[in-house]
Amino acid sequence: MAGEAGMFTVQQTVGSVLCCKCGILMAPNAANMCVKCLRSEVDITEGLQKHVIIIHCPECDSYLQPPRTWLKAQLESKELLTFCVKRLKNLNKVRLIHAEFIWTEPHSKRIKVKLRVQKEVLNGAVLEQAYMVEYVVQDQMCDSCSRVQANPDQWVAAVQLRQHVSHRRTFFYLEQLILKHDAAVRAIRIKQMDRGIDFFFSNRSHAIKFVEFIQKVVPIKSRNDKQLVSHDTKSNNYNYKYTFSVEICPICREDLVCLPPKLASSLGNLGPLVLCMKISNSIALLDPSTLRHCFLDAEQYWRTSFTSLLSSKQLVEYVVLDVDLVSSEVNIGGSKYVLADVQVARVSDFGKNDTMFLVRTHLGHLLNAGDYALGYDLNAANNNDTEIDKYKGLVIPEVILVKKSYEETRQKKRGKPRAWKLKNLEMEVDGGETRGRVDEEKMVNEYEQFLRDLEENPELRFNISLFRDKDYQPSEMASVTDGEDVPLVPLEELIDELSLNDKKNDDDDDDDGGMEE
Incomplete structure (x- = not known):
């Protein structure tokens, strides 16, 4: 007990010293100088960048990470904060403690980041200091967006999905799988054809990756061809257009x-x-x-x-x-x-x-x-079928x-709304006015049958995202389900539809704080 008391007394006796410059009472440090005098003597942010220019593509909302990589990032996101910090040169001379955004008007083309850094100065004393970096955002379209803007039909690789059957049930299901896994996020254009869908990409590797995804979800066979577009004899550069023909197995569920x-x-x-x-x-x-x-x-x-x-x-x-x-x-x-x-x-x-x-x-x-x-x-x-004749x-x-x-039960509730809905790909429709009405009616009937299949078969909707319909009135639920012997999608399987961009914009006024790295 006496030893512990002695230690406590020693700590009290060396609790403070005088600053060697201004004489103020302070906690001892290696420089024997108070924080105010230390900052007047040493600026640890000297030589660090305070102004940086970054390149932003307004079409795809991505930022240029030199030399040629484009990074997608939302305003005040972790990804953008990491990108901004990595753009600073000489930051390795200090130790980064904290980084956060300072709110700026979204249309000001300015991004401000507050950084807190530490550095060892004067006889081993560690000084911590905060400073602000201003990023000037300059708009410039990335290569893929500029090609699309110059000519929307300028694709490099096309994937032609086809199935030789008289209905589109397979493509309705495939569309939902593509949406759930964002498999066609790189497609610059999607076109609905008579017996399939065409996907157009600005890069051959994106098309190959898409074909590999399709191969994992349905039985297919594929072949690819390339066509010479241009040839520069001086630099010996060749430009090709690649076409991937993908045929889906014509056997469908329930056949x-x-x-x-x-x-x-x-x-x-x-x-x-x-x-x-x-x-x-x-x-x-x-x-x-x-x-x-x-x-x-x-x-x-x-x-x-x-x-x-x-x-x-x-x-x-x-x-x-x-x-x-x-x-x-x-x-x-x-x-x-x-x-x-x-x-x-x-x-x-x-x-x-x-x-x-x-x-x-x-x-x-x-x-x-x-x-x-x-x-x-x-x-x-x-x-x-000739195969059945071969069996004697x-x-x-x-x-x-x-x-x-x-x-029979569905006849009673015909026209009643569903509590759920599906998302759809943004597709152009191929075909003239002559094909319009008949095909549209056939498509509506096939899509309705697909929705019924989802209700009846839980296995079928296992890999599909079903979203709550905001327009659906909960008061109608009892009249739909009471006494009905029709399979319905359980409410716990439904996903609340949420647009991250909309949510971010709504929260901008409420969230003034920054984000730590």
Whole structure:
């Protein structure tokens, strides 16, 4: 205790000294000089830049990081603060403690940053000092923006996405994946074509990166070509335009497929009549009568390519009369199926005749007597697929059910708004006035079917961002959901739509403070 008291007394006795210049009482330091006198003697910010010119592209809101890199950054963001600090020369002579923005009028073309630095001066004393740097913003368009402004059609690389089917459901789904992952953020123009979409890029590497993204989400095959645009004989420089032709596998979800004999044999005599249950970078095929399944990747598909026997446009509505479960629940690729023998009748025949069908289906977990289901009527379907003729003695079922139908219930709530919405790519539409009305009506119907598929299939919306509709009235929710047997998107899956730019502008007046690095 006595030792501790002694230490405490010693600290008190050497608590202060006199400044060697002005004689003021002060805490001791290596220079024996008060802070005011020390600053009058030494300016640690001397030689540091106080004025800097930075180049800003007003079109894409990016800043030039010499020699040729352009960095995207919002006003008063961490990225812009880091960029501004890195532009200062000789800052390594001092130690940076803190940096923050000083508010300036957004249109003043001035950015002010307050820096706090430390440096060792006079016999090892550490002096801390704050100073301000003013950045003068000069507008100059970056290379890609200037090319676009000079000629909007001046692209370097084009990606032509095509799928040879009669509907656009695949492109609706692909559009949402592209938006979620910002895969087309580098595209200078997007054009909607008859059976696909064209993406135009100002750089070949951007097009290659986009094709690689598409390859990860759908089965494709691609080829690329280049065309000489100009040649400078003096510098021996060549300018090319590159075109990437990407063909998406024509098999779509819910399609009925007859596998070629060689492929069916290599898959352990699967099928041969199988349903396509899911499309990702591979094709998920399921035999609805046995629950046997397989996954074909792009290479396997294009090696022995085949087409659909029947597509979702040829689905027929049936009413379920009786359900007899055959197997317990089976999990295949994350989806649940139950094998069942189901007695069905066509809705169009119901009440007119006694035609009934007994079918084995994978939908035993969903169907009950009185429900409606959509399926393929193979008894009445007219198909000219040569693959099915190669199987001798093949017993073709009269009906293959594909999914549960909610059409009857939807009739009651037709016209009711949804609590959610999707974003869309900004696309130009290719085509003249003659193609307008019919195609537009077909597109609206296909898009509505796509929205219904999202409601009915949680797996389908797993990789898609659904946003809350601000115009939707919550009071209507009860009338939409009460007593209805229609799948709806849970509210917890919805994302509040937020524009960061708008939010930043709204908060500018409230947020006067700076941001630390």
